[in-house]
Amino acid sequence: MSVSINIDNVVKKYGNDTIINGLSLKIQPGEFFTLLGPSGCGKTTLLRMIIGFNSIEGGEIKIDDKVVNNIPANKRNMGMVFQNYAIFPHMSVADNVAFGLRNRKVAGEAIKKEVDEILKTVKIDHLKDRMPARLSGGQQQRVALARAIVIHPEVLLMDEPLSNLDAKLRVEMRNAIKSIQNKIGITTVYVTHDQEEALAISDRIAVMNGGVIQQIGKPKEIYQRPANIFVSTFIGLSNILDASVKTKDCAVGSKKVVFQNEGYGVRMDNLSDSVQDGQKVKVSVRPEEFEINTNGEGIAATVESSVFLGLSTHYFMELSDGKKAEVIQYSGDAEILPNGTKVSLAVKPSRINVFEYEGERTLIEGVKRS
Numbered sequence: 571m572s573v574s575i576n577i578d579n580v581v582k583k584y585g586n587d588t589i590i591n592g593l594s595l596k597i598q599p600g601e602f603f604t605l606l607g608p609s610g611c612g613k614t615t616l617l618r619m620i621i622g623f624n625s626i627e628g629g630e631i632k633i634d635d636k637v638v639n640n641i642p643a644n645k646r647n648m649g650m651v652f653q654n655y656a657i658f659p660h661m662s663v664a665d666n667v668a669f670g671l672r673n674r675k676v677a678g679e680a681i682k683k684e685v686d687e688i689l690k691t692v693k694i695d696h697l698k699d700r701m702p703a704r705l706s707g708g709q710q711q712r713v714a715l716a717r718a719i720v721i722h723p724e725v726l727l728m729d730e731p732l733s734n735l736d737a738k739l740r741v742e743m744r745n746a747i748k749s750i751q752n753k754i755g756i757t758t759v760y761v762t763h764d765q766e767e768a769l770a771i772s773d774r775i776a777v778m779n780g781g782v783i784q785q786i787g788k789p790k791e792i793y794q795r796p797a798n799i800f801v802s803t804f805i806g807l808s809n810i811l812d813a814s815v816k817t818k819d820c821a822v823g824s825k826k827v828v829f830q831n832e833g834y835g836v837r838m839d840n841l842s843d844s845v846q847d848g849q850k851v852k853v854s855v856r857p858e859e860f861e862i863n864t865n866g867e868g869i870a871a872t873v874e875s876s877v878f879l880g881l882s883t884h885y886f887m888e889l890s891d892g893k894k895a896e897v898i899q900y901s902g903d904a905e906i907l908p909n910g911t912k913v914s915l916a917v918k919p920s921r922i923n924v925f926e927y928e929g930e931r932t933l934i935e936g937v938k939r940s
């Protein structure tokens with residue numbers, strides 16, 4: 571049976587520095603949950619609090635209904651995979667994997683059976699007698715994963731397990747980890763600063779910054795409906811444009827978001843009632859969400875440069891207010907526009923997000939995605 575993890579108002583201090591100040595989140599049984607954020611935001615600190623390597627200065631961490639704050643790490647029944655593998659160089663693959671079972675005084679025959687089974691699960695059974703020095707990075711990481719799960723932990727924790735691998739292997743290994751986790755159904759907390767990896771591997775993601783959770787959601791929700799401008803720009807590319815809201819002379823219940831005082835506006839039927847006529851807002855638009863028109867409505871822009879990437883062409887444009895924008899056009903039959911081409915960039919109301927202009931710059935509620 572998989573367990574839940576309930577983190578309630580936890581505080582972490584190093585000396586006088588408060589790194590995490592009252593953070594709460596619930597991880598469901600069997601969930602693949604990712605902590606994502608820039609370097610230094612507190613991901614590893616939180617992971618180490620869950621496993622018990624770090625003390626907790628306030629709040630509670632519960633596994634199901636059991637508070638684990640004061641239970642030492644070796645009694646928490648959790649497995650951990652580290653960035654640097656942390657496998658023993660002087661032991662064969664099989665001995666590395668058997669280590670935790672021997673420590674737990676499991677009988678010899680049972681150890682052999684367990685090790686064989688786990689090595690098959692992580693697809694390195696053919697390497698069982700190899701020494702780590704003769705394994706590739708990906709194979710070493712499979713050993714580390716096997717070693718973490720062979721003890722049948724209640725929770726699997728992984729701290730940037732793929733960051734020492736090259737790009738191609740990272741993709742291969744993330745798929746392998748996801749499918750192994752799925753197969754054994756273990757509640758998993760995964761730490762990464764790589765947003766694409768987080769989108770690809772997670773059931774849900776918590777985006778962190780400065781020790782604070784900015785948003786928790788499924789990958790698609792986080793990408794399409796970021797809670798604030800930090801999330802919008804940290805996950806994928808976003809153009810953040812200045813705009814204002816027009817409520818006068820609009821159809822009942824609808825409002826317009828007008829860009830750059832130049833008259834191009836889009837009708838938004840679901841914008842919060844609290845917005846005022848003339849209120850300044852920030853609008854985020856993903857590069858792939860612009861529609862490029864060479865004669866038609868839109869935000870006036872000029873092509874400055876372009877890069878053809880096969881699947882798509884990536885344009886760098888200057889808008890009429892001097893701001894820059896990145897625009898992606900999927901190749902298809904589209905011609906590549908020469909530098910200097912004047913275009914209009916149209917946006918679809920359902921594909922943009924409207925944020926407060928100042929302060930926390932959070933999403934203005936009430937905008938629905940159709």
Ligand SMILES: Nc1ncnc2c1ncn2[C@@H]1O[C@H](COP(=O)(O)OP(=O)(O)OP(=O)(O)O)[C@@H](O)[C@H]1O
Pocket residue numbers: 584589607608609610611612613614615616763
């Ligand atoms: N043992 C420690 N003593 C003092 N400060 C620490 C200690 N460990 C971490 N910190 C500080 O706590 C903050 C959070 O660090 P943490 O390692 O959790 O970040 P992270 O998000 O995992 O970053 P990275 O992706 O770089 O590993 C940082 O400001 C870091 O300098």
